[in-house]
Amino acid sequence: MSSEEGLSSTITDWLFLNSWWLLLPFVMLLVVAAFIVAFVLLLYMISPLISPKPLKLNGAHVVVTGGSSGIGKCIAIECYRQGAFITLVARDEAKLLQAKKELEKFAINDKQVVLCISVDISSEYSQVESVIKQAQEKLGPVDMLVNCAGMAVSGRFEEMEVDRFKKLMEVNYLGSVYPTRAVITTMKERRMGRIMFVSSQAGQIGLFGYTAYSPSKFALRGLAESLQMEIKPYNIYVTLAFPPDTDTPGLAEENKNKPLETKLISETSGVCQPDQVAKIIVRDAVIVTMGLFRTIALFYLGSFDSIVRRCMIQREQSKAANKRE
Template sequence: MGEDCACCCSLSVGIVIFILGVAIIDWIKRMQRGKASLVGEHVVITGGSSGIGKELGIKSAERGAHVTILARDVQKLEEACKEIRSRVKSSSQNINFFKADVTNYEEIESVFRRCEVEVGPIDILINCAGYAFPSKLEDIPLHHIKGMMDINYLGTAYAVRSVLSSMKSRRKGRIVCVSSVGGLVGLYGYTAYSASKFAIRGFCEALQMEVKPYGISVTVSCPPDTDTPCFEEENKVKPEETKLISASSGVFPPAKVAEDILRDTLAGDFFTTTGMDGNLSTMLNAGMSPMSSVFGLLLQTMFSGIIRLVSLGYLYSFNRIVENCASKKEKRKKLE
């Protein structure tokens, strides 16, 4: 009996060591893929004139890619292009820009055709165009409810649709869609914004299933609060409750977020995020999303239950913030 127990124990230890070994090897390979060169690759970025989009242009150029950025403001595009050109790896790299409105399908499709003719086939499409107008639902101007859905979701869907036939014919391509941690967790003040960003996550899950047979990968980025011009504008109208909830996660530099997006995209990950809260959110919301990492699967399997309990603690604290703010508002009303 004792020998049987010892054998079972040894077998269990052996299985655990084997699984850990496979996970570690997988993690090492993933890190190597994430450092891959982009020499000769054509990277196209919507919303590339500022913030995360511009930093992605810089990071791509530093790895040797041809970079094309798209946005609506020509002056900002010119300034961003100049900055990206200063970071190229080789003088042979083509750094270009086009004025484009992602909410106009005919326009974005036409611009992409010009990109392919003038620079070459699009190898990586990164959809960064988007904005937020945080407010209570009854206080959000209707044009912002529609505007966030048009730019954040439809702008992404239009851009992706425009490159699919070319990528499928070459059986090659990477598609990155920038959602948000607010596209995984609905928070006070983000009713309209979260709806547009949650849509991107569902879009990417279905898209990955469609394009996988053609050798095309899909990555959905869920960055936390990032120090960008859009974030500055967002803070001007952000409710007190939203500010207090967001403060618990901190604000990240766009260069760090861009580096994480590029690394995880090249590694073939479906989710990419930055920071502890972002990683907890993606693990908790894995659901039926694709899994490209044995290491990630191991973490999700081991810690999902614990993370669910932690998330309830977060939710409790967020609800307390909302309740305290409501109480303060009621007291102010009575004093008035």
């Protein structure tokens, strides 16, 4: 081998060895990315193992607010078809009775009952508490509460009547707080229960024309997540649904005065059928499915849950000690 060939070989070997050092950061990045992907997939696969047992609807007592029409009525039908006892809560008594007739067509046994209660769930908590107590006296403790009552009003911010902001918060937010507050004590005593909040896609992202509506639906997420941390130690689970535009009487009413921009935005996602939306909502409430990002959050949520559980145990031990004294 000539000296020139030897020099060339040496240079080639040096470049080869040093090129690996140049590629090392890229290789390490790939390894870290692969590890993260594998870890996330593992969490996602094991999430069903740490989820609660599915709720059996056959013989369960399900309360549906806003159950006289739209998504609420379809949720009630879906639960009734699986053997549940249903309490429908809404304002319009005539619509409630009509919904009751529709539900009864889907009975799977002769023991099932549909109870109708007419009340404005956003008016006074005492009234809501009273009707929930009435329902539990007739059909037993509430196993699942579906907060589906709500209304949508759209319009430009400066053109919206100020009272509309208050009304939407009362109906869409407090109208879910009151029934939930009325059933939670019994659920905690029984160490079981499901609570469903029906929000909206406008509860995930603020949209043109929804300056009054979106905040009232955004509020439900804060309520649902905070409440879940508080009641999880009692084996009570919260689910939160964000349905898109759905072909309901409420949407038809909203469309009468919807701004052009809001209509065009809504048209990009199409309109879903209420029975399809209801099936997904009921499935998620019964099985308590866990989304991917919710699964990733298990790490810090797990530590928070342990704090809440520890405090609950200490509080119950303190109560027991006081009773013995």
